[in-house]
Amino acid sequence: MTARHSPLSLWRAIHDLPDFGRLVWVRLLTQFSDGLFQAGLAGALLFNPEREAEPWAIAGAFAVLFLPYSAIGPFAGALLDRWDRRAVLICANLIRVLLVALVGFELAFSADDVVLLLGALIVNGVTRFVTSGLSAALPHVVPRDQVATMNSVATAVGATATFIGANFMLMLRAAFGAGDLGSATVIFLVIVPTTAAAWVASGFPGDRLGPDDSVRAVHGSAFYAVATGWLHGARTIVGTPSVFDALIGLAAHRMVFGVNTLLVLVLVRSNESVFAGIGAAALFLACTGIGSFLGTVSTPALLRRFGRGRTLGMALGGAVVLQLIASGLYIPILLASAFGLGMAGQVIKLCADVGMQTDVDDALRGHVFAVQDSLFWVTFTGAMAVGAAFITHAHWLAFSGAMIYLAGLIVHMTRTLWPSTLDTGSLPNAGSLPTQPNAGSLPTQPNAGSLPTQPNPEGQARDLDR
Secondary structure, three states: OOHHHOHHHHHHHHHOOHHHHHHHHHHHHHHHHHHHHHHHHHHHHHOOOOOOOOHHHHHHHHHHHHHHHHHHHHHHHHHHOOOOHHHHHHHHHHHHHHHHHHHHHHHHOOOOHHHHHHHHHHHHHHHHHHHHHHHHHHHHOOOHHHHHHHHHHHHHHHHHHHHHHHHHHHHHHHHHOOOHHHHHHHHHHOHHHHHHHHHHHOOOOOOOOOOOOOOOOOOOOHHHHHHOHHHHHHHHHHOOHHHHHHHHHHHHHHHHHHHHHHHHHHHHHOOOOHHHHHHHHHHHHHHHHHHHHHHHHHHHHHHHHHHHHHHHHHHHHHHHHHHHHHOOOOHHHHHHHHHHHHHHHHHHHHHHHHHHHHHOOHHHHHHHHHHHHHHHHHHHHHHHHHHHHOHHHHHHHHHHHHHHHHHHHHHHHHHHHOOOHHHHOOOOOOOOOOOOOOOOOOOOOOOOOOOOOOOOOOOOOOOOOO
């Protein structure tokens, strides 16, 4: 490791960016609270002696939680490029406090699963709106040449916080019980870090987090911006090859992750002991989380050494091999594969993040992150639903995951070897948008944030996105 990228120099760089540190604190508190909430909800629905869940019910629960916002998220994402993102972080977290309290009361009074899921759906939607805002705001608080590294730092902190929050639930569950009342107590405690996140976000100066106004901004009424949010986000992605390629890989990974999640949940729930089942699920979560963390901290070095395109290809290729090995469904091998796939998946995700933070105009960055968020969950829940229909053929289901990764790798390699006209910037007309004639083909914004333009974050030789 060079002196420039040593832990000490990294710490100094973070120390010299106080607003970045504050943004990381907001992410830490937000994702800790989200990890605690998601684990508490999973415990209440899947490992609750007062409730039962079968494979179709598990897939249905994930669909109810994540699909509705995935449909409206890219429209709502337009608001991240119109509203002050500081105000969004404050107000959205305060709204989360009220909604989490509502879900806690629903659990305490043993509400029906459908009522509980509808409340959790709204909580998840607001949380995803917050995390998209955090990602869109990051280029405003770090120099451009440090975006890749600092994004990895923020992602590592957030992932670790989610992991700790999810595992902290196990301690609370042991203390308060596995029934509805104990689960409600866990949910109520989510209010504490959520309130703290809103308080920390209030410390940013006004307009510090954007959005910037530029010629590529979607002008006109808020209704127009929201109504065309999907179109602007999708056109921007298609017109930015580095982002498009990474999202193809991310879609493949999330489909396989959905299938694998269902398989693991079915396997661990076959245990007669509720606490043994939770422990097995926590072990898989730990392996995936550790792999994801290592993927996060290693991605900046991989990007500097190989560039985004090659790094993405290596991650997809490794995932093909790991998924093939895991298709035997032997628990020790599954745990090792969970570690490797967690690492590969995080590398793929960060390749997409860096592309969106450096290659997309700030005036449209919120649109793009919202579309990515929808893709992230639609592919996950869709694959889980399909997997539930074929759960009796578990080995073939796991094998199909390797084929999905392989398809993503083939698409990536094909576009690398034979770039299409999209890669040269000649974008077809995607429709008439009166206030935004060129919302799709976006060159890199020279003023992406309130910091001066710096060299490419992958290094001097690195515009090797192909």
